[in-house]
Amino acid sequence: MAIPMISKRHFWITLLLMVGLGLCLSLRADEINPYPRQIIHRQLLTEWNFEQSVQGWQPTHDCSVHAETGNLRIQSTGVDPYSLSPVLSLQGPVIVKLQFKTNIKGPGEIFYITESDPAWSQNKSIRFSPTSDNNWHDYEITIPVETVLKQIRLDPGPGPGTAEVAKIEIIGITLHPLEIEKVSVNQQGTEIQVWVRNHGKNSIKYTVGDTKAQIGPKESLATTINPKEKKALEAYPLVVEGENLPPLTRTVFIYRPSGQAEWTTLSSDKLVLRIAQDGSVGQLQKDNKLVAVLAPLVHCAGKIPLLKMAPPQQDNKIIFQGEGIEVILELAGSELKVQIASEQECEGPVVRALGALEQGLFSGLEYLGQGEKSSSKLDIESEGYLRFAPDLDKVTMPLMAFITSDAKTPSQEVGDTSMGKWRAVALLWNDMALQPVYATPNFFDGSDDHRLSLKGKKIEATILVDDKRLDDVILWALAKRTLPEPPKPPRSWQQQKELCLVALNGPVKGEGGWRHCVGDRWPVRPYADHASTIWHLTGQVVELQNVVPGGSHIPNNAFYFVSHRAQEWLGLQKKQVESILSTQQQDGSFRYKGKYQQGHFEDTASGYCAQRAKMLLEIAWLTGDSAALAGGLKTLEYMKRFRTPRGAQTWELSLHTPDILASAYLVWAYVRGYQLTNNPDYLAQARRWALTGVPFVYQWGRYPVMLYATTAVYGATNWQAPDWIGLPVQWCGSVYAYAILMLAEHDQTLNWRQLAEGILIAAEQMQYTEGNAGTLPDSFYLKKQERRGPDINPCALVSLHMCLRGEVDSLAVATSGTHRVTAPFGIKIIDAKAQIQVPQGFSYQVLVDGGKIIDITSKGLDVIPLD
Numbered sequence: 001m002a003i004p005m006i007s008k009r010h011f012w013i014t015l016l017l018m019v020g021l022g023l024c025l026s027l028r029a030d031e032i033n034p035y036p037r038q039i040i041h042r043q044l045l046t047e048w049n050f051e052q053s054v055q056g057w058q059p060t061h062d063c064s065v066h067a068e069t070g071n072l073r074i075q076s077t078g079v080d081p082y083s084l085s086p087v088l089s090l091q092g093p094v095i096v097k098l099q100f101k102t103n104i105k106g107p108g109e110i111f112y113i114t115e116s117d118p119a120w121s122q123n124k125s126i127r128f129s130p131t132s133d134n135n136w137h138d139y140e141i142t143i144p145v146e147t148v149l150k151q152i153r154l155d156p157g158p159g160p161g162t163a164e165v166a167k168i169e170i171i172g173i174t175l176h177p178l179e180i181e182k183v184s185v186n187q188q189g190t191e192i193q194v195w196v197r198n199h200g201k202n203s204i205k206y207t208v209g210d211t212k213a214q215i216g217p218k219e220s221l222a223t224t225i226n227p228k229e230k231k232a233l234e235a236y237p238l239v240v241e242g243e244n245l246p247p248l249t250r251t252v253f254i255y256r257p258s259g260q261a262e263w264t265t266l267s268s269d270k271l272v273l274r275i276a277q278d279g280s281v282g283q284l285q286k287d288n289k290l291v292a293v294l295a296p297l298v299h300c301a302g303k304i305p306l307l308k309m310a311p312p313q314q315d316n317k318i319i320f321q322g323e324g325i326e327v328i329l330e331l332a333g334s335e336l337k338v339q340i341a342s343e344q345e346c347e348g349p350v351v352r353a354l355g356a357l358e359q360g361l362f363s364g365l366e367y368l369g370q371g372e373k374s375s376s377k378l379d380i381e382s383e384g385y386l387r388f389a390p391d392l393d394k395v396t397m398p399l400m401a402f403i404t405s406d407a408k409t410p411s412q413e414v415g416d417t418s419m420g421k422w423r424a425v426a427l428l429w430n431d432m433a434l435q436p437v438y439a440t441p442n443f444f445d446g447s448d449d450h451r452l453s454l455k456g457k458k459i460e461a462t463i464l465v466d467d468k469r470l471d472d473v474i475l476w477a478l479a480k481r482t483l484p485e486p487p488k489p490p491r492s493w494q495q496q497k498e499l500c501l502v503a504l505n506g507p508v509k510g511e512g513g514w515r516h517c518v519g520d521r522w523p524v525r526p527y528a529d530h531a532s533t534i535w536h537l538t539g540q541v542v543e544l545q546n547v548v549p550g551g552s553h554i555p556n557n558a559f560y561f562v563s564h565r566a567q568e569w570l571g572l573q574k575k576q577v578e579s580i581l582s583t584q585q586q587d588g589s590f591r592y593k594g595k596y597q598q599g600h601f602e603d604t605a606s607g608y609c610a611q612r613a614k615m616l617l618e619i620a621w622l623t624g625d626s627a628a629l630a631g632g633l634k635t636l637e638y639m640k641r642f643r644t645p646r647g648a649q650t651w652e653l654s655l656h657t658p659d660i661l662a663s664a665y666l667v668w669a670y671v672r673g674y675q676l677t678n679n680p681d682y683l684a685q686a687r688r689w690a691l692t693g694v695p696f697v698y699q700w701g702r703y704p705v706m707l708y709a710t711t712a713v714y715g716a717t718n719w720q721a722p723d724w725i726g727l728p729v730q731w732c733g734s735v736y737a738y739a740i741l742m743l744a745e746h747d748q749t750l751n752w753r754q755l756a757e758g759i760l761i762a763a764e765q766m767q768y769t770e771g772n773a774g775t776l777p778d779s780f781y782l783k784k785q786e787r788r789g790p791d792i793n794p795c796a797l798v799s800l801h802m803c804l805r806g807e808v809d810s811l812a813v814a815t816s817g818t819h820r821v822t823a824p825f826g827i828k829i830i831d832a833k834a835q836i837q838v839p840q841g842f843s844y845q846v847l848v849d850g851g852k853i854i855d856i857t858s859k860g861l862d863v864i865p866l867d
Contacts, residue, residue, distance in 0.1 A: 032375055032443045033181055034388055037199070040246050041174035045090050048072075048168045056086035060153070072165040074156050076104055079703065080784045082111070082155040085168075089115075092145035093173050096152060099166035103134045104157030106702050107392070109783075110141045111155065115148035123383075127391060129433075130157065136166065142173075158703060158783050178204060178242050180250050181220055183446035189234070189256035192225040192446070196240055205243040232259030233281035233295050235304050251302035253445050255281065255295040255352070264309065266316055270334040271465055279307030279320035279327060282349075284336065284425075284465050291354055291404070292425045292465055295445075298327055298340055298348030305346075334466040340459040351463055352442060352449040353425035355404030359470040359643055360450070362387065362438040363695040364396035364711055365725055367658035369644045374440045378599040379657045379715030384723035388439045389455075392432060393782055394726035396711055397699040399477045400438050401426035402450040403470050424468040427452040428477050429461040432700050470643070471691040475749065483751060484699055486758035487707055490765050496801065497537050499767065500794040503774025504534055508793045513544070516551055517790040518772050527551025532559040532810065533795040536802065539839075552795035553731050554738050556810045557622075558824040566845040566853045573619045577628045580612050588634035592647070592655050599719075600656035605647025606689075607662025608655060609639050614665045617672035622811055624820045624850035629676060636673045636682060639666065645692045649713060657715035663693030664736035671742045686743050690752065693736045697759065698728070703782050705765045708758030710736065728780045730763040734796050741803050753804065760800050767794065819866045822847040834864040 048055040050072040059065045062078030074083060096110055111125040128141050143149060149170075156163035177200030184193040196213075197220040198204050205214045209225035227236055233255055240248040261276040272285040275297070282294035296304050297320075307320040307327065320327040324343035329336060338349045360368030365387045368374060377385045387394075405422050427436075435455040437444075442451040454461055464476060491499065508515045510524030526544045529552035535541055541562050549555070549572060560569035583590060590612050591603045616632035619625055645662035647655040670686035673679065701707035710733025716723040737756035744752035766780050766787060774794050777787035802809035813820065814827035814834065821827050821834040823846045828835045838844065838858035846854045846864060856862050 031182060032386065032388070032439075033179075034439070034444055035180070035250060037179050038176040038246070038248055039173045040176045042095070043172045045094065045170045045172045046088070047170070048085075050165065050167075057154075058084050060084050063156075068164075070166065074154075074163045074165070076156060076160050076163070078160065079158055080155070081157075082153050085152045085154070087151055088149055088170075090149045090170060091172065092143060092147060092149050093175070094143050094145075094149060095171040095173055096141045096143060097167075097169040097171060098128075098139045098141070098154075099136060099168075100130060100139055100156075100163065101134055101136045102130050102132055102156055102161065102163035104130075104159055104161035104163055105132045106158040107783075108139075108157050109155035110143065111153035112143050112145070113150050114145050115150055117147075118150060120153070125155075129392075130163075132157070132161075175199070176242075176245065176248060178206060178215075178240060178245065178248055180238065180240055180248055182443075183238065183250070183252055185252065185254055185446045187257070187448075189254040189259065190226060192227065192236070192238070192252060192254070193222055194225060194238065194240070195220055195222045197221075204245070206245075207241045208239070227254060229254075230256070230260050231280075232256055232261040232276060233304070234259075235296070235299070235302065251299075253296055253299070253350070255293055255445070255447070257290065264318065266318060266329065266331040268316065268331050268333050271331060271336070273329070273331050273336060275318060275329065277309055279309070279322075280304050282329075284463070286423065286465055286467075291423050292463075293352045293354070293449075294349045295352055296348065296350055297338075298325070298342075298346050299350070300325070300342060300344050300346040305342075334464055336463040336465070338459070338461050338463065342457050345455060345457055346459075347437070347453050347455045348459060349427075349453065349461065349463065351425060351427055351452040352445075352447070353402040353404050353423075353452070354449055355406060355423065357402060357440055357450060358405050358422055359401075359403035360440055361399065361401045361470055361473070361695060362395075362436070363399045364394050364698075365390055365714060366438065367644050367646070367692075367695070367714055368440070372440075374438055377719070379654055379713075379719065380723055380725075381719040382716060382721060382723060384716060384725060387725070388443075389435055389437045391726065392435070393702065394711075395432070395436060396695055396697060397477070398429045398432060398434075398436070398481075399426065399474070399695065400436055400452045401464075401470060401473045402440065402452070403468075403473070404450065421467065422469060424464060424466050424470070424473045425450075425452070426464040426473045426477070427454070427461055428464065428480055429454060429459070430481070431456070431458070431460065432702075434459060471688045474691045474694050478694065478750060481699070483754055483758070484707060486754065486761050487701075487765065489761050490767075493801065493805070496764060497798070499769065499774045500533070500798055501537055501774070503772070503794050504530060504537075507772040507775055507791065514551065514793065517778075517792050518775060519790060521790070525551070528559045529554075529556045529795045530793060531563075532556035533798050535559060535562055536798060536809065552793065552799070553735050554796040554799040554809075555618075556795060556799055558808075558810050561811065561822075561824040561845045561847075562843075564843070564845055564855065566847055570623065570847065570850075570853070573623055573625070573628075577616060577619055577625055577631070580616055581627060581631045584612070584631055584635070588631075588636075588638035590635070592650055594650065596650040596652075596654050599654055600647070603655075605655045605662070606639060606642035606644065607646055607648025607659050607665055608650065609635055609642075610662060610665035610669050611648055613639065613669040614672070617669050617676065620676055621672050621813060622822050623847065632669065633673060633677070636670060636685070639669075640685065645689065652717045653713055653715050654719065657713050659713045659715075659732075660693050660696040660710055660736050661712070661732050663689055663696070664732075664739040667693070667736070667739040667743055671739070671746070674746065683746055687747050687749050690740050690743050690747075691750070693740070694750075694755070696736070697733065697755065698762075703785055705762065705780065705785055706782050708755075708762040709733070709766075709780060709782070710759060710762070722779070724779075726782065728762075728766075728782065729778060730759070730766055730780065731776060731778070731792055731796060733759045734763055734800055738796075738800050738803065741800075756800070757804055760797065760804060763797055763800075767797070816866070818849075820849055821864070821866070829866070832865065832867045834866060836862045836864070838862055 063081035182195040310319040328339040440450040513526035515522040613635035620629035648661035666689035674682040709728035712729035712732035737759040775791035816829035
C-alpha cells in the first residue's frame with residue numbers, strides 16, 4: 001500500500017470463467033449474475049499421461065518431479081512449489097482436467113500465459129481446492145481466455161509434501177450463445193421475470209415457460225413466468241430452449257411467505273423456529289415477527305433432498321435424515337445450531353435476512369452501511385469487486401452478518417432507528433475450508449432479502465437472531481470462538497531491539513537523518529520519531545542540528561524532551577492545533593474535497609474525522625490545551641453518527657473504503673476523550689470502534705505467517721490495483737494495536753492486549769532479517785509468504801512492543817487535581833509533588849501544566865513541587 005510520508009501503505013472456478021471472458025453483462029452495470037454461461041461443447045485438445053516419463057513437465061520452484069508407477073510425482077520442498085508444462089498453442093477458453101492426489105494442505109493453483117500476454121502474473125491464475133487425503137480425485141479448472149494459450153503452470157499447494165498426477169487433459173470448450181442474465185421473483189413468489197441475453201452474432205428464437213420470443217444479437221430481453229405451485233418453498237426448474245440449441249437450465253428457489261407446508265415448531269425464550277416437516281424451508285420469528293428464513297435449509301446441486309424427521313431426542317432439537325444426508329437443528333436462546341453431513345457437496349443453511357439493510361459484514365471483504373449492495377464497485381472496480389464467494393484466504397474470521405430494521409427509507413450513516421427496531425442475523429462457523437457465500441440484495445434467488453450460506457460436505461454453523469448492532473455481533477462471535485493464541489515470537493526482545501537498530505543504522509539511514517522507507521523516493525530528514533526510537537533502544541541521544549516531527553506511523557515525541565527541545569515541541573503543537581481547527585466545521589466535522597470522494601454518499605467519513613480528532617485530543621492530553629480539547633470533543637460528538645470505519649487513507653483510497661486505520665483513530669480519539677473528561681459514553685464509543693477493527697484481523701492461519709495479520713482496507717488503490725483484500729498491510733494493524741492497548745487500560749470487554757500482541761508478533765514475523773534487515777514490508781503476500789515494499793522503518797514496532805512490556809514509549813502524562821505533568825519517563829504524583837525515577841546524571845525536560853518547562857539533571861529520584 002503506497003505510504004505517504006506520515007502514514008503511507010478462489011473465487012469459484014465458474015466465477016472466474018465469467019470474469020475472464022467478460023460475461024458478467026447485465027441490464028445495469030451494478031447488477032451481478034453469479035452463474036456462468038453454459039458450456040455446450042467440449043473437445044479434447046491435448047493430454048499428458050506419465051507412463052514412461054514426465055512428458056516435458058519441468059520443476060521450476062521449491063520442488064522436484066519424476067515419473068513413478070505411471071504418475072507424475074511432485075515432491076514439494078518449500079512453501080511455493082510449481083512446475084511448468086511444455087509449450088502449447090491452444091485456442092481458449094479451455095478446461096484443465098486433473099487426476100490428482102496430494103497430502104499438501106491448502107489450495108492448488110493453475111497459472112497460464114497467452115500469446116497476447118506472455119508474462120506470468122497472479123492475475124492469470126485460478127485456484128482449486130484439492131482434498132489433502134492422499135486419495136485420487138478429479139478436478140476441472142477453467143482457464144478463461146479467448147486467445148491462444150501458450151503454457152500452464154501447476155502449483156500443487158502452499159507447503160511441503162507430496163502430490164501425484166495420473167493424467168492432465170486440456171479440453172476446449174464452446175459457450176452457449178444465450179445466457180439467463182437475471183431472475184427476479186416478486187415478494188409473493190407468484191411471478192418470475194427472466195432476462196435472457198444473446199451473446200451471439202445472429203438472432204435466436206427461444207422459449208421460456210409458455211412464452212416464445214426472438215432476440216437479436218447482443219440484446220437482452222425480459223419474459224414473465226407465473227408458476228402454479230403454492231408451496232412455501234419451490235425449487236423451480238427454469239428452462240430456456242433456444243432453437244437448434246441445448247436448453248439453458250437453472251434452479252430458482254422461490255420462497256412464499258404464506259405458502260403451504262406442514263410445519264413443526266421449536267421454541268426458546270428468544271426465538272421461534274417453524275420448520276417444514278420435509279426439511280425444505282424454515283422460518284425464524286422474533287417477537288412474533290418473521291425476521292429470517294432458511295430457504296432452502298439445504299440443497300445439493302440445486303435439488304432439495306428428500307428428508308424425513310427422525311424421532312425427537314430433545315424438546316429443542318430436530319433431526320432430518322435422507323439418502324446420504326443428515327441435518328440436525330438445535331435451538332437455544334437467540335441461537336440456532338445447524339449441522340449438515342452429506343455424501344456430496346451441498347449448500348446450507350441458506351439464511352435470508354428480512355428487512356431494510358442497516359449494516360452488513362463479511363469478515364475480510366465487506367463492511368456495508370445502510371442500504372448498500374455487496375460486491376459493488378464503490379471501493380474496487382477491477383475483478384476483485386466480485387466478493388460473493390471469495391478465495392478463502394481473503395476471509396479473516398468465520399463470521400457473516402446483516403443488521404436489518406423495519407425502516408422503509410435508508411438514511412445512510414445517520415443513526416436514526418425511530419422507524420423500526422434493529423435486528424442482527426449472523427452466521428458463524430469454525431471450519432475455514434467451508435465456502436461462505438454472501439449477497440445483498442439476494443441476486444442468487446432474485447429476491448430483495450439478504451443471503452448468507454456455506455458450502456461443503458460437513459457443515460456446522462450457528463445462526464444468531466437477536467436485537468444487536470454489528471459491534472455486538474462481533475463480540476458475540478469472539479465469545480463463541482475466543483481469540484486464538486498468538487504465534488510464538490520470532491525473536492527475544494533483545495534480539496528484536498538489535499534487529500531494529502540494524503534498520504535505523506543501515507537501510508533507512510542517510511546523511512543527517514533517516515528515511516521513512518528505504519529508497520530515494522523517501523527524503524532523508526531528522527525525524528523525531530527515529531531519534532526517539534534510537535534513544536529508547538540504546539540510551540543515546542543522537543546529535544541533530546534540527547528536528548522535524550514524524551517519521552513513524554506511531555508518533556514518538558520523547559526526543560524533544562531528552563534533547564532539551566521541549567519549548568520547540570510545544571510551539572509545534574500549538575501551530576498544529578491552529579491548523580486543524582482552521583478546517584473544522586461548525587458541527588465539529590471535517591470535510592474532504594478531492595477525487596477520492598467519488599462513489600461516497602457524502603464528503604466526510606468516520607476515519608477522516610477521527611484522524612484529526614485524535615491529533616487534537618492527543619495534544620490536549622499531553623499539554624492540557626483548552627482549544628485542542630474543545631475542538632476534539634466537538635468532533636467526538638459529531639462522530640457518534642457514524643457506523644462504519646472508513647475513509648482514513650484518502651491519499652490513494654476512496655473516502656468510502658472500509659479501513660482498519662479508521663478503527664484505530666476512532667479508538668484513539670475516544671480513549672483520549674474519556675481520559676480527559678471521564679465521560680463513560682466516550683469509553684463506550686471507544687469499545688464500539690475497537691470491535692469494528694477485529695474483522696480486519698486474521699484469526700486463523702493456513703500459512704506460517706498469517707495468524708493475526710491485518711487486512712488494511714476492503715478496497716483497491718484508485719479503485720483498481722493493488723487490491724488490498726487478502727493482502728495484509730501490518731503497519732496499519734500496528735496502529736490499531738497501539739490504540740486498543742490504550743483502551744485495555746480502561747476496558748476488559750475483550751482481551752485487547754492479546755489481540756495487540758498477536759498483531760505485533762505477526763509484524764515481527766514479517767520483518768526482514770536479510771537485505772533491508774529490520775524494516776517492515778509494506779504488504780505481505782500470504783500464499784507465497786512474500787514481502788513487498790516499500791520497506792518501512794521499524795519505529796512503530798518498537799513503540800508497540802514497549803507498550804506491551806508496560807514501558808513508556810513516548811511521553812508519559814500524570815494528572816492530579818489541576819496539575820498535568822508530561823515527561824519522557826514514568827511519573828507519579830504524590831502529595832502535590834511529581835516523582836520521576838531516572839538514571840542519575842541524565843539530563844532531560846519536564847512540562848508542567850502545559851506551559852512551564854523545567855530542566856532537570858537527574859539525581860536518580862527527581863521530585864518536582866507542583867504547588
